[in-house]
Amino acid sequence: KMAQHALLSADEDWFVPSTAASKRVVNPIRRVVDHIKIKPNPAKALIPLSIGDPTNFGNLPTASTLTDALAAALQSGRYNGYPPSAGYAESRAAVAKFHSLPGYELTANDVIIASGCSGALEICISALVEPGKTLLVPNPGFPLYQCIAVTRGAEVKHYQLLPDKNWEIDLASLEALIDDTTAAIVVNNPSNPCGSVYSVEHLRDILALAERYRITIIADEIYGDMAFEGAKYVPMASLTESVPIISVSGIAKRFVVPGWRVGWLVVYDKKGRLNKEVREGLMSLTQIILGSCSLIQAALPAALLQTPPAFLDNLVLTLQKNAFACERGINKIEGLRANKPQGAMYLMVAIDISQFSDFKDDVEFSSKLLAEESVFVLPGQCFGIVNFVRLVFCAPIEKLEEACDRLAAFCDRHRRPTKKSKAAN
Amino acid sequence: KMAQHALLSADEDWFVPSTAASKRVVNPIRRVVDHIKIKPNPAKALIPLSIGDPTNFGNLPTASTLTDALAAALQSGRYNGYPPSAGYAESRAAVAKFHSLPGYELTANDVIIASGCSGALEICISALVEPGKTLLVPNPGFPLYQCIAVTRGAEVKHYQLLPDKNWEIDLASLEALIDDTTAAIVVNNPSNPCGSVYSVEHLRDILALAERYRITIIADEIYGDMAFEGAKYVPMASLTESVPIISVSGIAKRFVVPGWRVGWLVVYDKKGRLNKEVREGLMSLTQIILGSCSLIQAALPAALLQTPPAFLDNLVLTLQKNAFACERGINKIEGLRANKPQGAMYLMVAIDISQFSDFKDDVEFSSKLLAEESVFVLPGQCFGIVNFVRLVFCAPIEKLEEACDRLAAFCDRHRRPTKKSKAAN
Numbered sequence: 029k030m031a032q033h034a035l036l037s038a039d040e041d042w043f044v045p046s047t048a049a050s051k052r053v054v055n056p057i058r059r060v061v062d063h064i065k066i067k068p069n070p071a072k073a074l075i076p077l078s079i080g081d082p083t084n085f086g087n088l089p090t091a092s093t094l095t096d097a098l099a100a101a102l103q104s105g106r107y108n109g110y111p112p113s114a115g116y117a118e119s120r121a122a123v124a125k126f127h128s129l130p131g132y133e134l135t136a137n138d139v140i141i142a143s144g145c146s147g148a149l150e151i152c153i154s155a156l157v158e159p160g161k162t163l164l165v166p167n168p169g170f171p172l173y174q175c176i177a178v179t180r181g182a183e184v185k186h187y188q189l190l191p192d193k194n195w196e197i198d199l200a201s202l203e204a205l206i207d208d209t210t211a212a213i214v215v216n217n218p219s220n221p222c223g224s225v226y227s228v229e230h231l232r233d234i235l236a237l238a239e240r241y242r243i244t245i246i247a248d249e250i251y252g253d254m255a256f257e258g259a260k261y262v263p264m265a266s267l268t269e270s271v272p273i274i275s276v277s278g279i280a281k282r283f284v285v286p287g288w289r290v291g292w293l294v295v296y297d298k299k300g301r302l303n304k305e306v307r308e309g310l311m312s313l314t315q316i317i318l319g320s321c322s323l324i325q326a327a328l329p330a331a332l333l334q335t336p337p338a339f340l341d342n343l344v345l346t347l348q349k350n351a352f353a354c355e356r357g358i359n360k361i362e363g364l365r366a367n368k369p370q371g372a373m374y375l376m377v378a379i380d381i382s383q384f385s386d387f388k389d390d391v392e393f394s395s396k397l398l399a400e401e402s403v404f405v406l407p408g409q410c411f412g413i414v415n416f417v418r419l420v421f422c423a424p425i426e427k428l429e430e431a432c433d434r435l436a437a438f439c440d441r442h443r444r445p446t447k448k449s450k451a452a453n
Numbered sequence: 454k455m456a457q458h459a460l461l462s463a464d465e466d467w468f469v470p471s472t473a474a475s476k477r478v479v480n481p482i483r484r485v486v487d488h489i490k491i492k493p494n495p496a497k498a499l500i501p502l503s504i505g506d507p508t509n510f511g512n513l514p515t516a517s518t519l520t521d522a523l524a525a526a527l528q529s530g531r532y533n534g535y536p537p538s539a540g541y542a543e544s545r546a547a548v549a550k551f552h553s554l555p556g557y558e559l560t561a562n563d564v565i566i567a568s569g570c571s572g573a574l575e576i577c578i579s580a581l582v583e584p585g586k587t588l589l590v591p592n593p594g595f596p597l598y599q600c601i602a603v604t605r606g607a608e609v610k611h612y613q614l615l616p617d618k619n620w621e622i623d624l625a626s627l628e629a630l631i632d633d634t635t636a637a638i639v640v641n642n643p644s645n646p647c648g649s650v651y652s653v654e655h656l657r658d659i660l661a662l663a664e665r666y667r668i669t670i671i672a673d674e675i676y677g678d679m680a681f682e683g684a685k686y687v688p689m690a691s692l693t694e695s696v697p698i699i700s701v702s703g704i705a706k707r708f709v710v711p712g713w714r715v716g717w718l719v720v721y722d723k724k725g726r727l728n729k730e731v732r733e734g735l736m737s738l739t740q741i742i743l744g745s746c747s748l749i750q751a752a753l754p755a756a757l758l759q760t761p762p763a764f765l766d767n768l769v770l771t772l773q774k775n776a777f778a779c780e781r782g783i784n785k786i787e788g789l790r791a792n793k794p795q796g797a798m799y800l801m802v803a804i805d806i807s808q809f810s811d812f813k814d815d816v817e818f819s820s821k822l823l824a825e826e827s828v829f830v831l832p833g834q835c836f837g838i839v840n841f842v843r844l845v846f847c848a849p850i851e852k853l854e855e856a857c858d859r860l861a862a863f864c865d866r867h868r869r870p871t872k873k874s875k876a877a878n
């Protein structure tokens with residue numbers, strides 16, 4: 029029965045293959061960025077606006093409620109053991125309290141603590157999709173949804189977001205994708221990479237579609253409450269009695285500590301549609317890697333329930349100032365355009381590629397921007413859309429303004445001669 | 454195309470199924486323990502010797518190198534951002550240094566930091582097994598190997614450990630399981646639940662088999678260095694030039710902080726057999742949940758490279774005293790028998806069930822022991838073997854001695870009359 033092995037004699041033939049699943053883990057950010065072999069211009073200081081890590085510049089501190097509680101947990105020596113695989117009861121209860129809605133009190137049983145919001149996504153996507161099933165995800169969108177689903181052998185279909193309607197979902201395109209294999213829709217609001225925050229009306233339209241076709245929603249609300257002047261964040265679960273919603277979030281962005289890897293999922297399901305199987309599936313899946321760091325979990329109740337509102341207010345105000353400064357800077361540049369930023373930490377910048385002579389697309393635009401101006405932004409192709417670039421506006425405002433100035437100079441240098449002279453080409 | 458949905462009108466018909474993968478996550482410990490509905494005897498203080506959590510009794514402190522480095526990392530504010538998905542370079546380098554062998558220097562590239570040793574197992578099992586492939590795992594053994602493999606849709610086959618040969622592997626049973634689908638063999642040394650530590654000769658025999666059939670070994674060495682008088686722990690990778698070994702470990706047991714969820718895998722592969730695909734697969738898989746807490750990772754170099762040897766020596770000495778006391782206590786009891794403990798934190802106790810009148814098996818034995826004597830040990834069925842119980846010897850020695858006394862009284866009460874009177878039944 030070992031015929032194949034017995035036939036091999038040369039040592040070089042001992043080749044160990046890896047699994048299809050591991051090959052399917054494609055992180056498009058990495059795939060695209062790895063192709064950008066360009067180095068920054070050594071004559072200019074690098075301004076990296078590429079990665080969604082709000083700690084990059086040290087200008088956004090975390091909350092002392094969190095760090096104090098963590099120091100106390102460490103000091104106490106009482107949180108070194110294994111927490112239950114779904115998290116400490118007190119931590120789950122704190123998340124439940126934090127995410128309870130008027131008329132919908134959550135309990136600790138509705139919450140699972142996970143290894144970051146990523147871990148929470150892994151658990152709920154693994155509980156809902158499998159080979160033969162489809163997950164509907166936004167385009168442009170955060171690549172992890174697809175990455176998890178295809179690793180689990182499921183199919184992913186992309187519904188379109190509309191840049192000219194403030195990145196709202198193209199509901200017709202969404203509806204056209206729904207079929208009997210549809211297991212769930214991921215709705216990311218506020219959005220990475222779009223920086224959009226959906227109105228109540230739009231959320232209701234999405235929910236109506238989910239209700240009509242009886243589809244569970246995974247609401248990625250990790251940027252919840254991070255909404256700017258003129259926009260208002262509303263949790264999806266507050267708008268439905270009928271559609272089951274698994275909302276995922278975490279401390280990464282809200283408390284500016286993405287490295288600490290604590291997130292959670294919250295099951296909102298008034299009608300109990302997930303009770304028969306899915307809740308059990310979610311719980312079972314927590315038993316594989318046994319969750320996140322006990323010390324950070326122990327600090328969650330203080331962080332979530334005792335942090336003064338001023339902490340988040342200040343963070344959002346800083347981000348808002350940054351965002352608006354970037355928007356102003358960008359919209360002064362001919363050939364670039366940005367919507368008014370509504371929330372999160374991201375601005376999508378449309379490139380009118382026809383106005384420029386030296387780039388065929390967003391990848392080339394951002395490569396050359398890095399090479400010439402040492403400003404690093406991610407091409408839209410990382411998120412599934414061409415001829416946009418994503419700018420993270422967490423850096424100090426001076427750096428953002430400097431980046432906009434460099435962008436302007438860069439665009440001026442590469443802009444085609446005016447239309448008339450263009451005809452002469 | 455939505456015919457099925459359209460036909461459903463009653464609200465109750467909106468049923469959301471969960472995935473086969475989530476249903477396949479079976480934790481046999483939980484399955485067995487959940488059937489033990491028994492409550493402890495309220496007249497006696499509970500002595501829980503069931504869970505492999507060395508922090509349970511507060512008698513085994515962690516190392517101050519680790520807690521000091523963690524406090525400093527927190528204080529510095531420099532470790533709040535996302536580490537690379539495989540871990541900080543410095544942390545990976547520290548693990549590489551820690552696990553380098555004479556004649557085999559590892560580098561940071563050979564190491565992946567993960568969410569506990571469990572997370573490391575998830576990554577390497579997911580990189581190696583998939584539907585159509587088989588993972589060979591020990592019986593009795595730690596249930597997580599099977600749990601991960603079947604969740605990934607692969608098959609698991611159990612090779613037998615021999616209680617009468619100090620829980621060595623029955624090599625004939627192992628060889629008989631090998632076929633063209635065999636993707637890897639998990640070898641757990643020192644062993645949970647057996648408390649055995651394999652000799653160099655035995656490890657060489659296992660490696661010879663792996664070499665003959667060209668099979669990768671996953672060496673679960675999380676209890677490495679935790680060996681008692683008369684036994685010596687030798688890393689598998691030190692004994693082979695040819696067989697690729699992925700060794701997994703972590704800080705959970707060695708530093709008595711299982712809740713902190715930091716572990717790692719180390720690739721030992723002198724001949725580069727894993728280079729073409731597997732290393733890349735391992736790296737890709739880290740991108741899903743993005744690893745473990747940045748702060749604990751930042752404390753790893755100090756913990757691994759600056760902890761005085763006395764820390765581990767003291768821990769092992771305490772465990773050894775406990776282990777030997779348990780063995781003495783158990784072997785005084787007629788009908789029970791334990792091998793001389795060699796390492797880790799576990800003692801497997803054989804029950805000669807024929808000597809007792811009131812239990813049909815280990816599950817009933819441990820249920821009644823809990824109900825009558827408030828001593829909680831896990832039945833062997835949690836680990837795939839009947840008529841053994843596993844005892845965790847991390848508790849303070851007085852508690853362990855008290856537990857043995859209660860076990861003796863319990864066995865005396867339930868022992869059948871002597872052979873002669875037995876004939877009269």
Ligand SMILES: Cc1ncc(COP(=O)(O)O)c(C=O)c1O
Pocket residue numbers: 080143144145146147170216219220248250277278279280286289290291743
């Ligand atoms: C939309 C979205 N969801 C989830 C995550 C992952 O969050 P975490 O770091 O908690 O895993 C991110 C991180 O950037 C994100 O942008």
Ligand SMILES: Cc1ncc(COP(=O)(O)O)c(C=O)c1O
Pocket residue numbers: 318505568569570571572595641644645673675702703704705711714715716
């Ligand atoms: C043999 C073995 N491997 C792995 C693990 C998991 O270790 P961690 O807590 O680091 O995930 C354990 C935990 O008990 C174990 O006994």
